[in-house]
Amino acid sequence: MLPRNSLSPVLNKVDLLVAEIAHLRAAGPHFHIVHRFRMPGSDCLPGEEIAAVFLVNHAYEYQLRLSLTQRILFDFIARHSRLAQSARQIELGIRADDFYKLHATNAHGRATVARRIPRSSIKEHIRRLHHALELVFQEAGIGIDPHRVLVVQDTVGNEVGYKLKATCSWTHIDLNARDCQPLWGGSPRLPERREAQNRSRG
Numbered sequence: 001m002l003p004r005n006s007l008s009p010v011l012n013k014v015d016l017l018v019a020e021i022a023h024l025r026a027a028g029p030h031f032h033i034v035h036r037f038r039m040p041g042s043d044c045l046p047g048e049e050i051a052a053v054f055l056v057n058h059a060y061e062y063q064l065r066l067s068l069t070q071r072i073l074f075d076f077i078a079r080h081s082r083l084a085q086s087a088r089q090i091e092l093g094i095r096a097d098d099f100y101k102l103h104a105t106n107a108h109g110r111a112t113v114a115r116r117i118p119r120s121s122i123k124e125h126i127r128r129l130h131h132a133l134e135l136v137f138q139e140a141g142i143g144i145d146p147h148r149v150l151v152v153q154d155t156v157g158n159e160v161g162y163k164l165k166a167t168c169s170w171t172h173i174d175l176n177a178r179d180c181q182p183l184w185g186g187s188p189r190l191p192e193r194r195e196a197q198n199r200s201r202g
Contacts, residue, residue, distance in 0.1 A: 028149055028166035029142065030056045031064075033075055036173040037106040044172060046098040047106035050075045051173070057140045064132045069117055072100055073125050077150070078168040084153045084161030087119035106175050126150065126162055 032054040035044065050071040054061040066074060076094055077085070085093070094100045094117055117125065133146035153161040 028164075029137075029144065030167045030169070031074075031078065032056050032061060033078060033168060033170050034173065035170060037104060037175045038172040039106060040174045044099075044170065046102035047104070048099070048172065049104035049107060055136045055140055055142075057142060060140070062136045062140045064136050066129070066132055070125055070129055070132065072103065073117060073122070074129060074164075076100070077162060077164045078166070081164045081166070081168065084151070084163040086155075086159040086161055087122040088159075090122055090162065091117060091119040122162075126152065 033050065034052045034054070035048040036051045037047065037049050039045065039047065050068075053064045053066055053071060053074050055064065064074075072094065073090070076090065076097075080093070129150055130146040133149055137144055137146065149165055151163045151165050153163060155161060
């Protein structure tokens with residue numbers, strides 16, 4: 001039989017693995033949501049695009065395989081992760097939020113048809129989100145049930161509520177249009193500020 005000291009590295013790794021599993025079950029995994037086309041100097045305003053969602057595990061990022069509608073739905077549920085919301089609440093919340101109504105309009109400077117997610121389709125999109133979570137957990141080597149992360153909660157009525165049990169962070173990438181570049185070595189300058197400066201010079 002091997003002395004205990006020789007098994008210490010193995011036991012330490014097992015203890016660490018058990019602790020990580022316990023943390024994942026308690027707090028949930030961590031997701032990193034990337035928004036791009038931000039106007040320099042602003043902070044998460046309508047017009048940005050939800051470009052991607054990543055699972056973060058051991059300093060590695062694994063991108064979820066999501067369509068645009070699923071990225072919007074994931075972003076919305078992540079922003080309201082303290083609430084379990086019904087399909088109708090989700091539909092109304094997305095419809096009322098200018099961030100989703102003006103999604104990605106900074107990229108081309110014109111309004112588009114608002115992205116709508118009818119409540120009749122949300123159950124199917126949740127199913128697809130569960131599948132995307134299952135795939136990314138497998139890729140990252142995490143043994144966790146997607147249904148414990150994107151939770152479906154029964155109510156005393158006929159509805160169910162959807163809730164994300166996870167931590168999330170957001171990164172915003174600035175718009176790269178020529179007239180929306182930050183000043184070299186200084187603060188970002190928006191087009192409106194440039195126009196005002198030009199008028200004052202005239």
